[in-house]
Amino acid sequence: MAVKDMMKLTLGPIAYHWAADTRRDFYARIADEAPVDEVYLGEVICSKRAPFHEPDLPGTIERLQRAGKTVVLSSLAEVMLKRERRATEDLMSMEWPEIEINNAAGLYARGNRPHRIGPFMNAYNEATIAWMARQGATHVCLPTEMPAPAIAVAARAAGELGIGIEVQVFGRAPLAVSARCYHARAHGRTKDNCRFVCEDDADGMPLFTRNEQPILRVNGIQTQSESYVDLLPETGQLAADGVTHLRLMPQDVDMVGVASAFRKVLNEEQAPDEAETSLREICRGRPFSNGFYYGEAGYRRIAMATPA
Amino acid sequence: MSLAELICPAGTPAALRTAVDAGADAVYCGFQDATNARNFPGLNFTPEELEASVAHAHAKATKVLLALNTYPPAGKVDLWRQAADTGARLGVDAFIVADMGVADYIARTHPDKRLHLSVQAAASSPEAIRYYCENFGVRRVVLPRILTIPEIRQIRKEIPCEIETFIFGNHGLMVEGRCSLTNYLTGQSTNMDGVCSPASDVEYLRHEDGSMSSQLAGFTIDRFSPDEKAGYPTICKGRYTAPHRSEGYYAFEEPISLNLSRLLPELIDAGVHAFKIEGRQRSKSYVRGVVSAFRQAVDDIRAGREARIADLVALTEGQKQTQGAFETRKWR
Numbered sequence: 001m002a003v004k005d006m007m008k009l010t011l012g013p014i015a016y017h018w019a020a021d022t023r024r025d026f027y028a029r030i031a032d033e034a035p036v037d038e039v040y041l042g043e044v045i046c047s048k049r050a051p052f053h054e055p056d057l058p059g060t061i062e063r064l065q066r067a068g069k070t071v072v073l074s075s076l077a078e079v080m081l082k083r084e085r086r087a088t089e090d091l092m093s094m095e096w097p098e099i100e101i102n103n104a105a106g107l108y109a110r111g112n113r114p115h116r117i118g119p120f121m122n123a124y125n126e127a128t129i130a131w132m133a134r135q136g137a138t139h140v141c142l143p144t145e146m147p148a149p150a151i152a153v154a155a156r157a158a159g160e161l162g163i164g165i166e167v168q169v170f171g172r173a174p175l176a177v178s179a180r181c182y183h184a185r186a187h188g189r190t191k192d193n194c195r196f197v198c199e200d201d202a203d204g205m206p207l208f209t210r211n212e213q214p215i216l217r218v219n220g221i222q223t224q225s226e227s228y229v230d231l232l233p234e235t236g237q238l239a240a241d242g243v244t245h246l247r248l249m250p251q252d253v254d255m256v257g258v259a260s261a262f263r264k265v266l267n268e269e270q271a272p273d274e275a276e277t278s279l280r281e282i283c284r285g286r287p288f289s290n291g292f293y294y295g296e297a298g299y300r301r302i303a304m305a306t307p308a
Numbered sequence: 309m310s311l312a313e314l315i316c317p318a319g320t321p322a323a324l325r326t327a328v329d330a331g332a333d334a335v336y337c338g339f340q341d342a343t344n345a346r347n348f349p350g351l352n353f354t355p356e357e358l359e360a361s362v363a364h365a366h367a368k369a370t371k372v373l374l375a376l377n378t379y380p381p382a383g384k385v386d387l388w389r390q391a392a393d394t395g396a397r398l399g400v401d402a403f404i405v406a407d408m409g410v411a412d413y414i415a416r417t418h419p420d421k422r423l424h425l426s427v428q429a430a431a432s433s434p435e436a437i438r439y440y441c442e443n444f445g446v447r448r449v450v451l452p453r454i455l456t457i458p459e460i461r462q463i464r465k466e467i468p469c470e471i472e473t474f475i476f477g478n479h480g481l482m483v484e485g486r487c488s489l490t491n492y493l494t495g496q497s498t499n500m501d502g503v504c505s506p507a508s509d510v511e512y513l514r515h516e517d518g519s520m521s522s523q524l525a526g527f528t529i530d531r532f533s534p535d536e537k538a539g540y541p542t543i544c545k546g547r548y549t550a551p552h553r554s555e556g557y558y559a560f561e562e563p564i565s566l567n568l569s570r571l572l573p574e575l576i577d578a579g580v581h582a583f584k585i586e587g588r589q590r591s592k593s594y595v596r597g598v599v600s601a602f603r604q605a606v607d608d609i610r611a612g613r614e615a616r617i618a619d620l621v622a623l624t625e626g627q628k629q630t631q632g633a634f635e636t637r638k639w640r
Contacts, residue, residue, distance in 0.1 A: 078483065080432045080454065088435070104429070104436035122485065124379040124500065127409025135443075145488040145497055146381065153382035175489050176482040176544070179432075179454035179633060180640045182559055186550050191640040207548040209528040210521070210556045215548065216489075218559065223482070225492055291495065297525060298492035 007239050007266055008037040009259060010166065012249040013074040015174070015219055017049045017198040020056055026250070027060045031067035033256045035263035036248065038070040042091070044077050044102055044118070046181070046220045047084045048194070061097060072098040077120040078177055078221065079105040100141070112136040119143055119168065119247075120177070124150070126157035139164035141247060144173045144229065147295040148237070155242035164244045169231035170258055171249025172204060172217055172224040173289075173298060182218045191221070203252035214287075225298060227289035232279060233272045233304045234293060235265055257282040312576050312583060312606050315373065315472060316599050319351040319588035324361045326592045327370075331603030334371035336404060337361070337588070338502075342384075343391040344375040345428055345484075346588045347502030359398045371401040376414075377426035379407045379485070379499040389413055396421055404450070405429075406485050411444040424448040424472070428485035428499070434466035441469050448472055450584060453480055453566065454633045454640075457578050464579030471579060475568040476598055477586025479632055481544050481561040489543040494525045505542045512538060522546075531556065539563045567629040569602070569617040573609055575634075 011030060014023065030039060041060060043050040061071050079088050091099060092109035101107055102118035116139040117123050117132050123140045132140065140163060142154055151167060158165040183205060184194035198205075204217030204224050217224040228251065231238065235246060246266075248258055261279045264270035280288070291300035316332035318324035327335045338344025340352040353361065358374075365372045374395040380388045388410050392403060402422035405411045406429040414423060427450040431437045440446040448470040451460065464471055482489070487498055496503040509525040518534035522541035529541035539545065545563045547556035568575065572583070583606070585598055605615040633639045 077486075078432070079436065080459070085433055085435060103433075104431055104439045105433045108435040108439035108442075120486065122379055122407070122499065124407065125382040125385050125409050127380070127385045127413065128407055129382075129409075131408050131412045143488075143499070145491050145499070150381035150383055150500075157382065173488070173492065175492050176487040178482050178560070179452075180481060180560075186553055186557075186559065190638050192637060205550055207550055207559050209546075209548060210531040211528045212549075213527065215527055216492075218550070223489065223560075292488075292491065295495065297495040298488065300495075 006244070007235075008164075008245045009035065009262055009266065010038040010040065010245050010247045011036045011255070011259070012168065012171070012247045013040040013042055013044045014250045015045055015172075015222065015224070016202055016204065016250075016252075017046070017052075017196060017220065018202060019199060020053050022202075023053050024056055024060070026255070027064060029256060031063045031069065034259040036069065036259050038072060038245070039064050040072045040074045040100055042074040044074050044120070045177070045222050046198070047076055047081065047087060048191075049196070049198075049220075050087065070098070072100050072116060074100040074118055075102050075106045077102040077118070078179070079103045080179065100139075107135065110136070114138050116164075117141060119174065123154075126153055129154060129157050129163075130161060133158075133161045133163050137163060139166065139245070141166040141168070141245075144168045145292045145298060148234075148241075148293050149295075151238070151243065151293075152241040155244075158244075159242045165242065166245035166247050167231070167238060167243050168229055168249060169235065169238070169246045169262065171228055171251050172226075173229050173292065174222060175216070175225055175298075176223040178221050178223070181221050182223065183220050186218065225289065227287040227299050227301075228283060229290065229292070230276075230279065230288035231290055231293055232262060232265060232276055234290065235262065235272070251283075253284065253286075254282050311581060312572070312610065313581065314599065314602055314606055315582050315584040317477075317585055317588040317590065317595060318361070319346065319348075319590070321353065321357045321361050323588075323592050323595050325364055326595045327599050328365050328368050330596050330599035332370055332599055334373055334401070334582070335365060336373040336375055336584075338375040338377075339391050339394075341387065341391070342378055342501045343380075343388050345377050345426075345498065345502045345504075346375075347378075348589055349507070351589060355394050355398065358395070358400075362399050366399070372399075373402045373404055373424060374400040375404045375426065376410055377404050377406045377428045378502045379428075380410065381500045385409060389417075392418065402447070408444075411440065411446070415444045419445075422447045424450060426450055426485070427452055427474070427480075430483045430485045432483075434463050437463070437467045437469065441467065448581065450474075452483060454483065456637060457571065457574055457634055460575070460580065460634075461578040470581035472582035472584050473568075473575060473580050473634075474566060474586055475572070475575070475583040476566060476602065477590075479561065479564055479566040479630060487544075493527055493543065505540070510541055562628065564628045564630045566632050568631055568634055569605060569615070571631060571634055572605055572615060576609060
């Protein structure tokens, strides 16, 4: 299975407002123990959070690189305010490490210098991917809601263009962003006087329907899925279709264990169903979903058809 | 002073004629498929209907803008290209686009056609807007409903294209073009299929105590006491509970409509070129009422008179209205 051997495992940027020391410990352990090839760093969701962890960034980059990981810096998904415009421009002026762009303001500042395209850029199809590649994109992370047939066509196009293609295979799906902070709203505050209540919810704030069914998670201005996307059983198909990178989104669970489960399947050291069992234990019974991949409602868990 | 064009919704050929006759400067519409963001049953145009509608609109000097403002999933790009070719052949005045691949195709294939950047592209900074202007020749941007008037004024100074803003109708809370809530619950995507909280998945359940639940794909989006009017189960306008909110609350936004009729002079002064009225899914009488009222208001302002604002509240969702982000940052 040479194709699977070539696949890279990546760790996406932390979506939540984890405290600075939590982040330091997290990345130290990732550097030492997690079998991932590439790590995305940086604040993608809320520009107000960035000052808390930016001072640690150089040290984290150094630590991860010393451990042999490729480091990529991700840009903000929403760019509206002056500080967001400035942060985006500053990031885009960097020659190193690599940059992942999540807003067209970043594309404008980056010009045709090399960059990666993030999952918030809406690269849904081969025409858009070809356009982006002509402007200097070397790598595209597809939107999380894309179904398998579209992933396959996009991956083939990316392969012909000689650029990387990435799919989120683990963690809560990003479902929406807003200018309004829903964390602040839940606490009777506004975005400007939020007092960083989002820090209390390391895995997002749960929303329940009025008949007590968990449905969504609030993460500041972002809304996420209640279920964790899990495409571990589908990694073989993703590899066969030409996907080059699999993204694990950091959740408040043992991410070293999560990465190991995926790595063992990629290395064929463990059967997918065995790895899936340990993944479920690591995630302490949180619901898994793969509906988007199968073109069904995203929250659904579809059993993979057994090959005849 | 800018022209303050009035851009009006046309969900059907009949609504289009109504909007034209009520004084629209331009109407916007889409085909009966996934190429536009109001891909609802019973709405939109066949190519033949669009051809007749363009003729009717042009006879009254009204422009026709064709919405191709969804994101084609890989493998289905041709549907969007054919829609653009058909629209160009039928003589539409501009295309409203969001996807870069679609924008690139139209810019190369139909370079004489105006391109408008849809709100679905979520361009909320001068840099993002300039990206689309410089690369695809975009002539107008439809701004997301998340900016204050001072922010709009600042953007206007820094971009080379016209600005269109929503002034009335559904008050979308999520950044448009970045929302997969509907797909998460129903399996139909707003971005790829043009579907938002589809009617086919809606159910209302009456409970024994007289209360009513509104459901989308089996999920309870809200529950209404016997004396409340049950609203439509749009996911971002539902009531939910959270650890700190044991009573159901509007976690995202109340069912409320945007109404900027009182802010029109300020918006014109800030450099807004065109005012957009939302509601391709609404009735002819809605279109007639809203378009006539805003026609009068805009004409008053152009003539230097105090704008007479007809009471539009009756036409708004849930009978409540807001000036949203346009009024204050506290909205955020």
